[in-house]
Amino acid sequence: MAFISPSRRLRRTPFSQGVEAAGVKAYTVYNHMLLPTVFESIEADYHHLKNHVQVWDVSVERQVELRGPDAAKLMQMLTPRDLRGMLPGRCFYVPIVDETGGMLNDPVAVKLAEDRWWISIADSDLLLWVKGIANGYRLDVLVDEPDVSPLAVQGPKADDLVARVFGDAVREIRFFRFGIFEFEGRDLAIARSGYSKQGGYEIYVSGSDIAMPLWDTLFAAGADLNVRAGCPNAIERIEGGLLSYGNDMTDDNTPHECGLGRFCDTQTAIGCIGRDALLRVAKEGPVQQIRAIAIDGDAVPTCDRAWPLFADGRRVGQVTSAMWSPDYATNVAIGMVRMTHWDSGTALEVETPDGMRGAVVQPGFWL
Amino acid sequence: MAFISPSRRLRRTPFSQGVEAAGVKAYTVYNHMLLPTVFESIEADYHHLKNHVQVWDVSVERQVELRGPDAAKLMQMLTPRDLRGMLPGRCFYVPIVDETGGMLNDPVAVKLAEDRWWISIADSDLLLWVKGIANGYRLDVLVDEPDVSPLAVQGPKADDLVARVFGDAVREIRFFRFGIFEFEGRDLAIARSGYSKQGGYEIYVSGSDIAMPLWDTLFAAGADLNVRAGCPNAIERIEGGLLSYGNDMTDDNTPHECGLGRFCDTQTAIGCIGRDALLRVAKEGPVQQIRAIAIDGDAVPTCDRAWPLFADGRRVGQVTSAMWSPDYATNVAIGMVRMTHWDSGTALEVETPDGMRGAVVQPGFWL
Incomplete structure (x- = not known):
């Protein structure tokens, strides 16, 4: 190392x-x-x-603070989750999407007051996106890292x-x-x-x-x-299926691909910048989605890049996080799998740095 | 380590x-x-x-690609450097500033054609700022990482x-x-x-x-x-005075503070988002600025945080990069110093992790 x-x-x-x-x-x-x-x-x-x-x-969960009369409006522009019912004192896990519906971050929004929010961010400079949107739409809001x-x-x-x-x-x-x-x-x-x-x-x-x-x-x-x-x-x-932005999803992925469709109220999240792009995927569903995957054999090597998943020699997805689990005595993994092969129990092959291994789509995460 | x-x-x-x-x-x-x-x-x-x-x-110098009829307009919105005379085949070092004149990145802009640019970025997700601006101002341009x-x-x-x-x-x-x-x-x-x-x-x-x-x-x-x-x-x-974004400057700093005033044509860079904020500093000059600083004694420890600079017990700046130079047989450093103490030859004190040391403002960088 x-x-x-x-x-x-x-x-x-x-x-x-x-x-x-x-x-x-x-x-x-x-x-x-x-x-x-x-x-x-x-x-x-x-x-x-x-x-x-x-x-x-x-501390790396840096906060993007929104303050001012347009804070709530801006927050809703950022996410397809409907925030109208959210009261101060609540935290919401909110997918943040760009105009194409691609994930820019998967933070927790903390509502301190109607005009004051923290966005507790995953690993991308979300501050820059939020500042750009606030500036471009001439919103009456201060955006900063406190x-x-x-x-x-x-x-x-x-x-x-x-x-x-x-x-x-x-x-x-x-x-x-x-x-x-x-x-x-x-x-x-x-x-x-x-x-x-x-x-x-x-x-x-x-x-x-x-x-x-x-x-x-x-x-x-x-x-x-x-x-x-x-x-x-x-x-x-x-084991717990906690996704990691940059590992298990990137701006190539929609929230629905990430299994975050339940946090998307695409019909009612009026104002969300990615809403138009997500309407169709919300209706028809994604063609690939995050799955829990068990990988055969003893402890896998370090997963520092996407490992391709195959079925009958055809590429059907990729594994992006994998570790040996002592408690479940198997290699636990997170992958993105095409709908043709995402059903629980489907047998796949994964190409790891030390060779091909068997892998099986799981019914859910372990914890 | x-x-x-x-x-x-x-x-x-x-x-x-x-x-x-x-x-x-x-x-x-x-x-x-x-x-x-x-x-x-x-x-x-x-x-x-x-x-x-x-x-x-x-490879970490990722490219932000701008393509489309509004590419040149967008590029000028990002920087106070006047790009009107820039021909295809040229590279320009361009400070990128937000609406307050704060530095968001210090990339090299590569003009491939009037409607196609690469921005070869320093360490911040400039892609998100550029996408936010393009979206907010409804510009006719594609923004992507190729x-x-x-x-x-x-x-x-x-x-x-x-x-x-x-x-x-x-x-x-x-x-x-x-x-x-x-x-x-x-x-x-x-x-x-x-x-x-x-x-x-x-x-x-x-x-x-x-x-x-x-x-x-x-x-x-x-x-x-x-x-x-x-x-x-x-x-x-x-030694060469090559600044590092995130080390020697952050979004707290204007280009003028970073000694990049010569890359700012604030009067003529019409359309630059930070232009209004920079007009005054362009006229009156900054109150602190980057300086080459020599630090006394043998090799300094690793500079992994800002080291405060003092004069007569009063804080007058900070050192943000420092290394022992074999060729110049001194510790070479980059710091931000207030105008009261930035003249060449000024004796200062710097607080390093292993104690206070003498430091002297240099007439310029070594190379």
């Missing part, structure tokens, strides 16, 4: 000091910022995440840990809702959300100055819970 | 196979793609670059190597011009340009299928020239 060369352009986060002290071994780069990928080992981190509680520096860095607390003991620091009221937060809680005199949004299936919270840390104090407070409070520094886990997120 | 975790999202390039075979040791991530940073060592790579010839995989991957040939022997493969006519290409040359039946644009001060070319390789054949041909042709795989060199680019 090669090293990563540090530079200011690969931005550190307000928690980097804690991440380094915890012995981070590897990073990826996400939104021009460092995202830890390994602490002890991917497998050890995986088992720990499923049994205890981890604190994740996910000093907000999410810190996730994930794992079966996440409720206990966060309650110790913020009080038992956090236990009442429902899935994809958020409440405002105080830390060192600062009001922080805490949502029940996160990029794992183990449960937990994302704390939107406003102000870099309180980042390390909060990090240290969580670790001090959780010593007997076996709290550790962690990060999104490559195995667990595939 | 930490490892980098491979994934499809950190895109490989059409030359990755060659880069790996050449023994790449470290990468950075640039436009969601792998950019080599070290082969033998940064110092060994530096000496080799200055004496021989290197082939660089700079399958074009630049390969740079840099160093004092670059002319000899490229002439062996493409013929002596490449020697006639003038600085920041390009010509069209054939390789395996494909027409390729070859420009005299590149991110070093050692001279050389950038070959815009159209079509991933001919990437490795061209790579192999260059290495076969240059064996007696001591050709090696290389990459932009952190020491050489600071």
Whole structure:
């Protein structure tokens, strides 16, 4: 494995000091910022995440803030999900599409108030698209990246840990809702959300100055819970079918191809820039779609590029994420498969760097 | 140093196979793609670059292609540089600014024809800004990322190597011009340009299928020239004052702050989105500006964040790139300094991770 060369352009986060002290071994780069990928080992981190509680520096989920009278109008222009019924205090997973219906990002929209939103983004400079649209349509809205860095607390003991620091009221937060809680005199949004299936919270840390104090407070409070520094886990997120923008989907794909049709209200999302392009695919369905795929044999090599999927020698799709799963004793994978071969149980072949292997379309993801 | 975790999202390039075979040791991530940073060592790579010839995989300079009747109009909307006199066959370094005059990218614009342009980008998803503007202003233009991957040939022997493969006519290409040359039946644009001060070319390789054949041909042709795989060199680019977007400037900075005022024709660049915001700074000048800075003492640690600059205990700027230069026997650095302290010879102090050091504003860059 090669090293990563540090530079200011690969931005550190307000928690980097804690991440380094915890012995981070590897990073990826996400939104021009460092995202830890390994602490002890991917497998050890995986088992720990499923049994205890981890604190994740996910500052890379940068916020695009919309403020002003046209904020809600702009937010609806960005996504085919109908936002009319969304109340302040809610988080919505929103596909963001361009005028062709191609995915530009798959963020979580956080509605702070009618005229104030955060878009908690996946890995693309969505800020530039939103600023371009706001400028071109002459909307009355400010678009910016505020000093907000999410810190996730994930794992079966996440409720206990966060309650110790913020009080038992956090236990009442429902899935994809958020409440405002105080830390060192600062009001922080805490949502029940996160990029794992183990449960937990994302704390939107406003102000870099309180980042390390909060990090240290969580670790001090959780010593007997076996709290550790962690990060999104490559195995667990595939088991759970959590897609990764740039890995499992790109701007070539529509939300429907990504299995996100349930987040598209194409008929009623009036104003969405990609609406016209998506009307037909919403009606007729996509010709390829994301599937859970099991790959035969022992642990697959690192999936650092698309692996072609074949049936009877004909290309029918590709695998874009794959890892050996200790808990399911198989290679778990995410792929895009053509409709002729996407039914559960279909036997395929996948071309990996160490040769062809059998693969089977699954009825759903593992978790 | 930490490892980098491979994934499809950190895109490989059409030359990755060659880069790996050449023994790449470290990468950075640039436009969601792998950019080599070290082969033998940064110092060994530096000496080799200055004496021989290197082939660089700079596929990360992704192209934003503009095609259609409004292509030239859109290009002028993006930049305060007056493009009216630019003929096809020319390359222009163009600051790209938003409506506040903040830098969004500092690419090279390549004019293929009146209605067809490439923007060879630095590290930000400029595609999203350009698409947003084209959509918002309802321009008649297609905006896309084509399958074009630049390969740079840099160093004092670059002319000899490229002439062996493409013929002596490449020697006639003038600085920041390009010509069209054939390789395996494909027409390729070859420009005299590149991110070093050692001279050389950038070959815009159209079509991933001919990437490795061209790579192999260059290495076969240059064996007696001591050709090696290389990459932009952190020491050489600071000596030469080549700025790095994300390191030395961000969207907080105007082009004038970055010393790019000579590329701004703010009076005449009618249509530029940031023109109004830049008129005042163009007239009065910026209050801070990029400077070459020498830092005292032996080799500085890795500059992975902004280092504050002080004078008499007052903050007057920051250093954002710094390396020990073997040839100049000093630490060479790039910083942003307030006008009160930016004159050549001004003594400052810089706060590095291993303590305060003396620093002196230089009359200009070293190369």
